[in-house]
Amino acid sequence: MSKLFSLIQYFLPHHLITSFMGLFAESKSAKKFLIRLFIKKYNVDMTEARNTSIDQYPNFNAFFTRELREGARPIDNNPTVIVSPADGRLLAAGRIDGDRLIQAKNHCFSCNDLLAGNNFLANTFSDGNFATIYLSPKDYHRVHMPLKGTLIKTIHIPGRLFSVGFATSSNIPNLFARNERLVCVFSTDAGLFSLILVGAMVVGSIKTVWTKEAPKALATPAIQETDYKSQEIKVNLDKGAEVGRFELGSTVIVLFEQKLMQLNSNIVANKPIRMGESLGLISNNLK
Secondary structure (H helix, E strand, O other): OHHHHHHHHOOOOHHHHHHHHHHHHHOOOOHHHHHHHHHHHHOOOHHHEOOOOHHHOOOHHHHHOOOEOOOOOOOOOOOOEEEOOOOEEEEEEEEOEOOEEEEEOOEEEEHHHHOOOOHHHHHHHOOOEEEEEEEOOOOOOEEEOOOOEEEEEEEEEOOEOOOOOHHHHOOOOOHHHHEOEEEEEEEOOOOEEEEEEEOOOOOOOEEEOOOOOOOOOOOOOOOEEEEOOOOOOOOEEOOOOEEEEEOOOEEEEEEEOOOOEEEOOOOOOOEEEOOOOEEEEEHHHOO
16 A cells, blocks of 8 residues: 555645645634644644644644744753754664665665765765654654754755655655755764755745745756855854754754764664654764
8 A cells, every 4th residue: 555655646746736735734714623633633732832722823834833832852961962853753863884875674865866966965974874754744843953063055956745754765766865855064063964854745845044945946946055154144053953844744864974973772763753862972072
């Protein structure tokens, strides 16, 4: 059944469906019905939200990307600890084997393809570490910094919008390198890391804290790079600070430069993880 679901997606008008769903999610007319239905279906714990009443949300999108109350996701203040950037399911994590990352069992993909042929970045992350986190509809949908850093570059890469759940990641080759994505590269005292926000079907948009919204793939079919290193106003973000959010679910991939970090030995693929939980330690502090 999962193979059939994946096969059908090759023929669907991804961006048209996504645009329609984005408009529907912004509608105010059916917001209470949709929000109540969603809370019941996914057993959403509204006590974690900053705004606990559905009347405080102007539309479904505002509810879906709701902020959490202070303290709902504790962040380890130890500067040597690297934390998960998002709530979700850890699809895969480990060492980048040369240029190859694990997508799912029996499926790998190229770091160079993921980064749209940017050889400098692909070589930077070669033999480093990675983690892929799938954000299901029930999860908190804001993405945060795994460690303190300064934004130096973003790359918006147009592409398809396949669903990114377990069924498709197990059946569609090079899934994350096919989909539209926003690559955010950060410098730290320990080296470079990248947060890659991968779009998916019905993801209305990807928004960051330094811009209102990522470019739309239909409007901007070419790869767009933005250099923040030379800009006068720097984007400096502390560990745990918000980076951006998905308007409807998707996936985050984090890449770490070789020797920057060591993953925790108890990291297990296909298990739930929460934003702020430890992924590993900065290698420079391992003695």
